[in-house]
Every structure is written in structure tokens, then in C-alpha cells.
Amino acid sequence: MLLHAILATDKPSLAERLDNILVCLNVGVEGCASVDEIRAHAARESTDLIFVGRDLLAGNLDDVVRSFRSLPESPDVVTLVDQENPSERAHFLVAGCLAVLYTGLSEDDLRSVCEAIVARRRRSLAARLGSVFTNEQPKLSDFVSLSLPMRSFMEVARRVAASNTTLLILGETGVGKEWLARSIHQEGPRRSGPFLPVNCAAITESLLESELFGHEEGAFTGASRSRRGCFELAHLGTLFLDEVGEMPTHLQGRLLRVLQDRTVRPVGGEKSRPIDVRVIAATNSDIRKKVAEKSFREDLYYRLSVVTLAMPALRERREDVPELIDIYVDYFRSQFSNRATGIAPGAMEAMLAYEWPGNVRELINVIERTMLVSSHDLIELIDLPEEIRICGRCEAASDLQPNQSVPLEFPQEWLAKPLSAILVGVERAYLVNVLKMAAGRMGIAAEMAGIDPRVLYDKMRRFGLRKEDFKGNAHDAGCDQQPVSPHSQNQNC
Numbered sequence: 384m385l386l387h388a389i390l391a392t393d394k395p396s397l398a399e400r401l402d403n404i405l406v407c408l409n410v411g412v413e414g415c416a417s418v419d420e421i422r423a424h425a426a427r428e429s430t431d432l433i434f435v436g437r438d439l440l441a442g443n444l445d446d447v448v449r450s451f452r453s454l455p456e457s458p459d460v461v462t463l464v465d466q467e468n469p470s471e472r473a474h475f476l477v478a479g480c481l482a483v484l485y486t487g488l489s490e491d492d493l494r495s496v497c498e499a500i501v502a503r504r505r506r507s508l509a510a511r512l513g514s515v516f517t518n519e520q521p522k523l524s525d526f527v528s529l530s531l532p533m534r535s536f537m538e539v540a541r542r543v544a545a546s547n548t549t550l551l552i553l554g555e556t557g558v559g560k561e562w563l564a565r566s567i568h569q570e571g572p573r574r575s576g577p578f579l580p581v582n583c584a585a586i587t588e589s590l591l592e593s594e595l596f597g598h599e600e601g602a603f604t605g606a607s608r609s610r611r612g613c614f615e616l617a618h619l620g621t622l623f624l625d626e627v628g629e630m631p632t633h634l635q636g637r638l639l640r641v642l643q644d645r646t647v648r649p650v651g652g653e654k655s656r657p658i659d660v661r662v663i664a665a666t667n668s669d670i671r672k673k674v675a676e677k678s679f680r681e682d683l684y685y686r687l688s689v690v691t692l693a694m695p696a697l698r699e700r701r702e703d704v705p706e707l708i709d710i711y712v713d714y715f716r717s718q719f720s721n722r723a724t725g726i727a728p729g730a731m732e733a734m735l736a737y738e739w740p741g742n743v744r745e746l747i748n749v750i751e752r753t754m755l756v757s758s759h760d761l762i763e764l765i766d767l768p769e770e771i772r773i774c775g776r777c778e779a780a781s782d783l784q785p786n787q788s789v790p791l792e793f794p795q796e797w798l799a800k801p802l803s804a805i806l807v808g809v810e811r812a813y814l815v816n817v818l819k820m821a822a823g824r825m826g827i828a829a830e831m832a833g834i835d836p837r838v839l840y841d842k843m844r845r846f847g848l849r850k851e852d853f854k855g856n857a858h859d860a861g862c863d864q865q866p867v868s869p870h871s872q873n874q875n876c
Contacts, residue, residue: 385611385618385658386504387429391415392436392463397486401434404494408501409618411656418447425454427600428609431504434484436463448478455608459504505619509577521565527707530700536692543690544570549642551627551687552665554694557744560665561625563694568621573661576620581613584626592634593650596641602651614647614658621661627687628666628673632680639683662687697739697746704735704746711747712762715754723754727761734767736774773807811846814839823853 388410392398402412413428415421418439424430433451440447440462451460459481464471472483482500486493523544528537543550544567552560561580568578586594593602597612613622624630630638641647642662646655664687673679697704708726716723726734739745749768757766764772814832821828829836843849 385615385656386410386431386501387611388412388432388434389415389421389424389430389458390434391417391421391439392434393438394436394486397436397463400490400493401497404497405501408498409657409659410501422450422454425451425456425458426608429456429611430454430458431456431508432461432500433458434461434463437465444474445478448475448480452479459500461500505576508616509620521562521569523563523566523570525562525566526559527703527710529706530695530702532695533700533703536695539690540567540692541570543567543692545572547572547661549661549687549689550663551670551689551691552663552694553670553691554665554667555696555740555742556667557742558694558696559743560667560694561623563692564621564623564663564665567663568623568661571621571661573620577617578621578623579613579617580623580625582625584629588631588634591631592637595634596637596647597649597652599649599651602649606651609649612647612649614641614660615656617660618658619660621663624662624664626666626668627664628668628670628679630679632678635680635683639680639686642683642686697742701735704739705731707743707746708734708750711750712754715751719754722760723757723762725761727759727763729764730762730767733764733771733774737771810842811848814842814846814848818843818848818850818853821853823850825850 386409388405390398390401390405390412391414392401393416398414402414405412410432413424415424418435418441421433421435425433435451448460451458460479461482461484462475462480463484463486465486467485475483481503482496484493484496488496523537523541526533526537526540528534540563550564550567552563554560564580565578568574581594583591593606593610593612595612595614597610597615598606599609600606624638641658644655645659646657648655670679670684674681674684708731712723712725734746734749741748749771752768753762753766757763759766814828817828817831821831825836825839829839832839834842
């Protein structure tokens with residue numbers, strides 16, 4: 384975090400020494416000449432540290448220090464003394480001062496003490512921002528990578544984690560973009576600094592500029608005092624810009640300037656402040672399409688995408704689903720004291736066949752729900768949400784020999800199956816035969832079925848049918864003959 388300090392002393396040589404040290408520690412310094420001036424400045428401007436000479440602390444010491452500590456941001460107070468006095472030191476500390484700094488220290492010792500004071504303040508603010516994980520430290524090993532797409536992806540993620548390179552993470556909603564960003568920060572060189580997430584789509588356009596870049600007093604109506612933006616708060620750490628594709632166009636230019644110059648100028652401010660921040664951006668939108676449509680700046684896109692990480696959707700790495708299920712069943716079992724120790728084969732087949740439009744986040748929610756409602760030793764198909772149970776019925780319906788014509792007489796064995804499974808099997812068998820007759824030509828097949836081609840495509844996707852399987856050697860069509868690929872998005876239902 385980029386800190387701000389007030390330095391109040393009537394000794395010019397001491398002021399110069401401390402100013403040089405603090406500036407080298409990435410601390411902005413403002414000079415004040417009295418206690419009243421300190422209070423007035425800290426009431427207007429963000430202040431983290433107050434270095435004040437003993438000679439300026441007149442009157443009731445306890446009241447003066449308490450008034451400093453009650454200012455916005457609760458700045459830490461450091462008293463500067465010319466002589467060591469253990470009794471007076473104890474009095475200052477009891478009054479609420481963070482430290483009593485003897486100004487007769489050597490240059491190296493004075494620098495070491497200031498470094499410790501600044502580091503303590505940064506840790507305190509990082510904890511206040513919620514960027515220090517006390518219970519659970521995210522790590523790259525949290526990501527299950529049994530499938531080839533995920534193993535390849537994580538191999539790249541591990542390589543870039545050790546750098547300070549700007550990253551752009553692409554992926555659908557729920558794949559874990561923010562958790563990946565937190566993991567990269569935690570395993571990178573900035574782990575001791577703050578991690579600050581900002582959702583660019585969740586903050587109104589009028590507030591986002593101030594949220595990112597900060598503002599000065601009087602910059603707009605209601606700006607009664609200055610405020611640091613997220614770039615300053617994330618100084619020496621990582622700023623995560625989630626949904627960056629939704630950022631308003633006029634702010635994209637300001638963001639580009641910050642990334643290029645590594646300085647930030649608050650709204651209404653005249654001076655730019657140097658910052659040292661690693662930026663990780665993420666979006667679930669088609670950012671290249673936005674660039675082509677001129678709704679996202681091309682130069683900003685190239686500045687953000689120094690390294691691009693495209694997280695695979697869960698449907699593209701189905702081999703990871705069983706492992707993810709086991710992990711979260713164990714986790715929620717400890718949370719809920721649930722007796723379910725695993726998942727039944729029928730339920731597992733349904734979950735493997737499901738599309739998972741919400742990706743890993745949806746899978747976690749489903750496991751949490753089923754662990755709450757299930758009364759079985761294993762999670763059964765009936766415990767799953769309806770949209771997932773349908774995929775399980777599709778799997779069961781595949782036993783109806785879809786490559787054969789629908790029988791004219793009602794088979795008695797159908798009575799042992801639910802009506803929904805029968806209807807699904809009949810619909811699938813009908814589409815298989817129509818596609819065979821049309822030799823995979825979608826327009827002709829849709830006309831024969833009396834439905835829109837888009838509807839036909841959606842049904843084929845749900846049943847795992849591909850038009851390529853019906854061209855040429857049509858009798859080989861069907862789900863069972865499809866090649867299995869870790870990149871395939873086809874379902875078995």
C-alpha cells in the first residue's frame with residue numbers, strides 16, 4: 384500500500400533526514416508545523432503515520448495523542464525525542480503512541496526503525512482490507528488437474544506466478560478466476576503485499592473512477608475529504624480487476640496510462656503518485672470481439688494480455704469431475720456432519736453427463752445442497768437437482784436401442800422405466816432416424832422433423848449427436864461411436 388505520513392518537527396536537519404528515508408520506503412510525506420495543522424491536514428487527506436516532535440506536544444499528552452488516533456484511518460503516532468528517558472517513553476506508549484523514536488540514532492539505525500514502523504502499518508492495513516488469509520491460504524495446488532487441458536493450463540500458471548507480469552485470465556463464470564488470481568499472488572514475489580479485488584461490473588460508472596484512482600477533497604459533490612484509490616491501496620501487492628471487459632470506455636484510457644507510466648493521479652488532483660502494483664485482469668466476455676467492435680481499447684487489451692490464461696470450462700475437463708466431487712463431499716461432510724460418504728454410480732453418471740454451465744462454482748453448490756438434503760449413505764440420483772437428474776435418465780434411456788425404429792407395439796419392459804425416460808428415448812431414437820435419412824444435412828432434417836434448425840441443433844447437443852456421424856456411412860451414427868476427447872463438449876445425454 385502507498386502510505387501517507389505527516390512530519391512535524393521544528394528541526395530542519397531532522398526533517399530532511401526522515402523525509403529522505405520515508406520517500407525511499409514509498410511513503411508520501413507532508414510537512415506540518417503544529418498540532419492544529421496536523422489535525423486539519425489529516426481530516427482532509429488520507430494519513431497513515433504521524434511523526435511529531437516532542438516540543439510540539441504541549442498540553443495534556445493523552446488528549447493530543449487520542450485526538451490523533453481518532454482521526455480517519457486511525458494514523459499511528461511516532462514521537463520524536465532528543466533524549467532517551469525511560470519514564471517519558473513509557474508515558475508516551477501508554478498514551479497510545481506506536482513508538483518513541485530517538486533522533487540521535489545513526490543513519491542506518493534510524494532507517495531500520497522507520498522500515499519496521501512502515502512495515503507494521505502496511506501489515507495492519509492489509510489485514511484490515513481482508514487481503515491476509517488467516518484461515519485458508521489459496522494455492523495453485525487447489526486446482527484439480529487430472530485432465531490434459533487443465534494440466535497444460537496449470538503448467539503455464541505455475542510458470543507465470545513467480546513473475547511480476549501483467550496477466551489476463553479468460554474463462555466462463557464459475558471457473559475460479561479470482562481464486563486463481565489469489566493463488567498466483569500468494570505464490571508470487573508479492574505475497575507479503577495486499578491482494579485487492581475490484582469487480583468493474585459491480586460498481587456504478589460514476590464511482591468506479593474514484594474507486595480505482597482515488598479523489599481529492601472537493602473533486603465532486605460529496606467529496607468532503609481525499610480518498611485513496613485501489614491502485615494506491617494495492618501498492619507493493621496485486622490489484623485484481625474482475626470483469627475488466629465491462630469497464631467504461633472513458634476509464635480504459637486512464638487505466639492504460641496507469642499501466643504505462645506506473646503512476647496514478649487522483650480525480651481532481653494535480654500531482655501523479657508513483658505506484659508499484661501487479662495487475663491481474665479477468666473477464667468472462669469475448670474480449671477480442673469487444674476489441675473488434677471498438678467497445679474495448681485495442682492498446683489496453685495488448686497491455687493487459689502480456690500473458691493470457693484461458694481457464695478451461697468444466698465440461699472440457701470431465702476427467703476432473705469425480706475428483707472434485709470427492710473433495711467437496713469430504714469438505715461438506717465435515718461441515719454438516721453428514722453421513723453421506725460418497726456418490727452412487729447413477730448419480731455420478733448424471734453429473735458426468737451434465738453440461739455444468741456454472742462450472743466449478745455450480746458443482747460446489749450442488750454438492751453442498753445434496754449433502755444437506757440427502758439421507759442416504761451415498762448421494763443418490765434422486766438427491767440431485769432436476770436438471771442433473773434428466774441427464775441420468777438420458778443415460779438410462781440409451782438402453783432402448785436408439786438406432787432401431789420405434790416399435791409399433793408397446794413393449795412391456797417400458798413399464799419398469801419412468802415416463803420421462805421413455806419419452807427421452809423415443810425422441811432421441813426419432814432424431815437419430817431423421818438424421819440418418821437426411822444424411823446429416825441439418826436443414827433437411829429440421830424440415831422433416833418440423834422444427835427450427837436451431838432447435839434441432841440444441842436437441843442434438845443434448846443427446847450427444849453430431850451431424851458428421853450421419854454423413855457417408857450413416858449406420859455408424861450414435862453416441863456410442865463418438866471418439867472421446869478431453870476437449871469434446873458433447874454429452875452422453
